[in-house]
Amino acid sequence: MERNVSSLAIVLHSQRYGQLNRRLKLLSVDYGIIDVISYGARKSLKSVKAEVFTDAQFFLYYNPVKKDYTLKDAEVVATHDDIRDDLVRTYCALLFCELVLKTNGGESAGEYQLLSTALDLLSEAPLYSDRILIQFIHRLTDLLGLRTDLSSCPICEREYGQQEVLSFSSALSCPCCSECASLESNMLLPPGARRYLVATSSLGYEESVLVELSPTATSRIKNYLLRYAQIITGGTLKTLSAGILQGAADQ
Ligand SMILES: [Zn+2]
Known part of the structure; x- marks a missing residue:
């Protein structure tokens, strides 16, 4: 029936x-x-x-x-049809959809809200597509329960210094101090990028996209989070294989 x-x-x-x-x-x-x-x-x-x-x-x-x-x-x-007017924005939106499909572990109302806002922003604020992408991945890690507070190492619990560059633990799939890091990892998070991620954590999505970020910092954080996205999905993301989103920042 x-x-x-x-x-x-x-x-x-x-x-x-x-x-x-x-x-x-x-x-x-x-x-x-x-x-x-x-x-x-x-x-x-x-x-x-x-x-x-x-x-x-x-x-x-x-x-x-x-x-x-x-x-x-x-x-x-x-419909978010106007996203298709631009190749980079189309790939951003396709990446968001692929990430939601491949992680599929969050709470669906929260993920729906995140994706709905991300697609609205890509339609309405086309110039900010890099920041929309950065914040999508940053916010998704929170929904998936993967986000660590970036103030101390989750392994040895030592508090980070202000100018400390964070390394990465492949075992835990999260940033950590250089002593606890996996040897093979080339995921480095500089202090400026860390400050940006911490500062935008408490903001709403729309608000966070308005936070100024230099082209160099944008491109560095974006590429870091794109690699992070590949790690948490455990392999290659189809939408990244064309290399379109890994280019220089658009601001
Ligand atoms: Zn440590």
């Missing part, structure tokens, strides 16, 4: 399913990440528009026997 359900959700991924249909992955507030079949999505003019990055209230049928969801309708909150 099918049930009608609905939830706020964002389309993370969409792929062909059979001749005319699409299989979507949604990050939903109420059911976490779910697979949803959109029948006739490729042909019918009347079919529900649900492209990647679409933020909407989705109306679904749930079949509890087959445990699958079918898309019936959607009330769009934001």
